[in-house]
Amino acid sequence: MPDVQFHFTEEQRQFRDVLRRFMAAASPASEVRRLMDSEPGFDRAVWRRMADELGLTGLMIPERYGGSGFGLVELGLAMEEMGRALLCAPYLASAVLAANALCRTGSEAQKRRWLPGIASGETLAALAYAEPGGEPGMESIAMRAVAADGRHSLAGRKDYVVDGCNADLLLVAARTDGRRGLAGLSLFAVAGDAPGVRRRRLQVLDPTRPLARIDFEDVPAELLGGLGEAGPALAETLDIGAIALANEMAGGAQRLLEDTLEYIKLRVQFGRAVASFQAIKHRCAELLLQVELMKSAAYHAAQLADANPDEFAYEASLAKAAASEAYLQAAVEAIQLHGGIGFTWDQDTQLWYKRAKSSEVLLGDPAWHRERMIACLEGRESTSPPAEAVA
Amino acid sequence: MSASAEAAVRDEVRAWLNDHWDPNAGLVEWRTQLVDSGWGAPDWPTDWHGRGLSAALTRVVEREFARCGAVGVATGGIRLLAAATLLEHGSAAQKAQFLRRILTGEDVWCQLFSEPGSGSDLAGALTRAAFDGQRWTVNGQKVWTTSAHHAHWGLLLARTDWDAPKHQGLSYFVIDMRQPGVEVRPLKQMNGHASFNQVFFNDAEVKAEHLVGQLGQGWKVAMTTLAHERRRADGLRSGRADVEAPPRQGTIYAEEAQESATALAPYKWYPQRAGRVDLALPRAVASGRIRDPAVRQELARLLIVSSTAEWTARRARAAQRHGQTQGPEGSLGKLAASHVARLAARVHTMIAGVDALLAGEDGPENGLIAEILLSVPAVSIAGGTDEIQRNIIAERVLGLPKEPRFDQGPFRDVATNRGPH
Numbered sequence: 038m039p040d041v042q043f044h045f046t047e048e049q050r051q052f053r054d055v056l057r058r059f060m061a062a063a064s065p066a067s068e069v070r071r072l073m074d075s076e077p078g079f080d081r082a083v084w085r086r087m088a089d090e091l092g093l094t095g096l097m098i099p100e101r102y103g104g105s106g107f108g109l110v111e112l113g114l115a116m117e118e119m120g121r122a123l124l125c126a127p128y129l130a131s132a133v134l135a136a137n138a139l140c141r142t143g144s145e146a147q148k149r150r151w152l153p154g155i156a157s158g159e160t161l162a163a164l165a166y167a168e169p170g171g172e173p174g175m176e177s178i179a180m181r182a183v184a185a186d187g188r189h190s191l192a193g194r195k196d197y198v199v200d201g202c203n204a205d206l207l208l209v210a211a212r213t214d215g216r217r218g219l220a221g222l223s224l225f226a227v228a229g230d231a232p233g234v235r236r237r238r239l240q241v242l243d244p245t246r247p248l249a250r251i252d253f254e255d256v257p258a259e260l261l262g263g264l265g266e267a268g269p270a271l272a273e274t275l276d277i278g279a280i281a282l283a284n285e286m287a288g289g290a291q292r293l294l295e296d297t298l299e300y301i302k303l304r305v306q307f308g309r310a311v312a313s314f315q316a317i318k319h320r321c322a323e324l325l326l327q328v329e330l331m332k333s334a335a336y337h338a339a340q341l342a343d344a345n346p347d348e349f350a351y352e353a354s355l356a357k358a359a360a361s362e363a364y365l366q367a368a369v370e371a372i373q374l375h376g377g378i379g380f381t382w383d384q385d386t387q388l389w390y391k392r393a394k395s396s397e398v399l400l401g402d403p404a405w406h407r408e409r410m411i412a413c414l415e416g417r418e419s420t421s422p423p424a425e426a427v428a
Numbered sequence: 429m430s431a432s433a434e435a436a437v438r439d440e441v442r443a444w445l446n447d448h449w450d451p452n453a454g455l456v457e458w459r460t461q462l463v464d465s466g467w468g469a470p471d472w473p474t475d476w477h478g479r480g481l482s483a484a485l486t487r488v489v490e491r492e493f494a495r496c497g498a499v500g501v502a503t504g505g506i507r508l509l510a511a512a513t514l515l516e517h518g519s520a521a522q523k524a525q526f527l528r529r530i531l532t533g534e535d536v537w538c539q540l541f542s543e544p545g546s547g548s549d550l551a552g553a554l555t556r557a558a559f560d561g562q563r564w565t566v567n568g569q570k571v572w573t574t575s576a577h578h579a580h581w582g583l584l585l586a587r588t589d590w591d592a593p594k595h596q597g598l599s600y601f602v603i604d605m606r607q608p609g610v611e612v613r614p615l616k617q618m619n620g621h622a623s624f625n626q627v628f629f630n631d632a633e634v635k636a637e638h639l640v641g642q643l644g645q646g647w648k649v650a651m652t653t654l655a656h657e658r659r660r661a662d663g664l665r666s667g668r669a670d671v672e673a674p675p676r677q678g679t680i681y682a683e684e685a686q687e688s689a690t691a692l693a694p695y696k697w698y699p700q701r702a703g704r705v706d707l708a709l710p711r712a713v714a715s716g717r718i719r720d721p722a723v724r725q726e727l728a729r730l731l732i733v734s735s736t737a738e739w740t741a742r743r744a745r746a747a748q749r750h751g752q753t754q755g756p757e758g759s760l761g762k763l764a765a766s767h768v769a770r771l772a773a774r775v776h777t778m779i780a781g782v783d784a785l786l787a788g789e790d791g792p793e794n795g796l797i798a799e800i801l802l803s804v805p806a807v808s809i810a811g812g813t814d815e816i817q818r819n820i821i822a823e824r825v826l827g828l829p830k831e832p833r834f835d836q837g838p839f840r841d842v843a844t845n846r847g848p849h
Contacts, residue, residue, distance in 0.1 A: 298827075302828070312829055315819070315831065333739035334735070358728065358732060
């Protein structure tokens, strides 16, 4: 097995401290509320500072393309702190999904052309893969790209595109032949405002994470890398996205737990703190356990993906499934333990609850990821024993 | 620890082993040499069979023992908890009488804390010890006592003052288990095994000089024993772990193997009570049940909780190793183990299907699956119930208010399972 670390280095812990201070100042709940009702749904000045002061937008992009070349462990830390503060920003869309898809599919010239802009935060990019019905994974993609005059032309609809409305650059997954599954998938680059691209911001359950429906009407597109060869790279990109999201979810769950503990220690009923009731204490202890288990899954997946970049699908799915259930449990418990006020619009718990729900479903719901875990084990079974699973 | 100190200890123990280690020596004879030389318990004080070495240097010694395959002092059962307690609280006479034979393995020890009326609430012990000016007379009952049936000595927590508050009325004794007033009966568990005993005291005697620590300080002494028990449960790695040992040829190994077989016999079902997660995937594949979507979902859930519990424990150990502040991860393992065991039992049931009805030779895996299903309820009870664990986590980790108490004031007035005293 690769050498997986179970702790953060001193530098990584300092990085976390810096981010936590930044996010606390840049994304208090009042800002979250202001931005989630606004266009474009995030603060460009904060985005600028995330890029210039903290180098976050290029965190995972190699240095030769203007990034800082860190791995998923650092990205996970950043996502965790963003999740804690419920930051409204197109980070998952641009710096995680689009950046990794481009890194893994684009030709050298294409990477040189687009990655520096993403790394500097100037270019907002989004990965458009899901289609109406929104099946997780890349296997069910049906959109066709037609070749004409050495270029390709896209027609059809992409749905549930994270931060798709704000994107300057759309990376669109489509097929040029009749193959199914991961085979035959290609990735294309299209300018967000290209003629024939119609974008609509969808009404969403979680307003802190905007989604777009994008219709393409014979839009000229540039093929990224080789024709029909993007499938494995895109699957890997989604796994990286799942690990990043799991870390973001860990931060959100931890925040819910802390805020809830603070509230129930102050809140008095029947002449005693609500926190003194054993029925409440036991729920909190159980919740702490679930939150720590989800963190372990998220951290482990990030560490493993850095140590063993060739095979981390099982761990990615494990982390996303664990995080989905634990974050939702944290949100459900947080509202329950707040009592009536937890159900009000003005109390902030509802904001995290909505993020927990949207994150549960985004990039594959927990049942889908559990099924995929077993499929991965069956795949490994045929080559080598699943040492990690039976240890 | 300097490299030179390490090298000096390594050279010294290596030379000593070179001169003395004999795989065909008698087990007690060899351990007597270990005790006399101080190499058997190098972290013990120099006055008492040790060399006063640090934990790090002790690991150096252990590695040298492992390297030449030398047998160490006896460690089975609760003997090292007894030793640690006596080293901290025992009189010089007690240390002189007991410590040597603990290390040589000549005496077996048992721990007499839990009672039928006080499981989670250990300090509520009702077993009484009364002093007549010359000796203590003990009456009452203990339970869940491992090895009581072949023990020579017991660590006894008994009430000596009924007017003092609960925790201040207890005293700690060493009791001779081989006397007419002590009756040991096996306690058969729901899984059919009898790993523990009930111990009845009927005017059993304890010598005056076998009171450990001060009168009325028994709870404090018992906490020492329990702290060592927890530390052992946390599984501190010994220096032997990653050393390749030479082949075990010699008569002493047979003697040692017999000793450890006797010590481990009561625990044969322990892997099953943890749920045997390792069997789930292979059995699901072999039986074809892996094709059932419901089985796949539950199996994945099981793998998630067992893997994340293991990674959480490793995070706790890594933080400790790097001198980082201990997070909450370290307190959660016990509670996580209960989740793992219950979920494992559910998955094993799904995989077995109707064969889950069968046990023994008729049952799947020659009865092993039935043993899992009938053993997992122990995990969430033994060594601190889930409810006690949640209290501890809520109060010590999350800083929530403590439970209200109804057991203060003279113990005489506290409600117990035996009514008023």
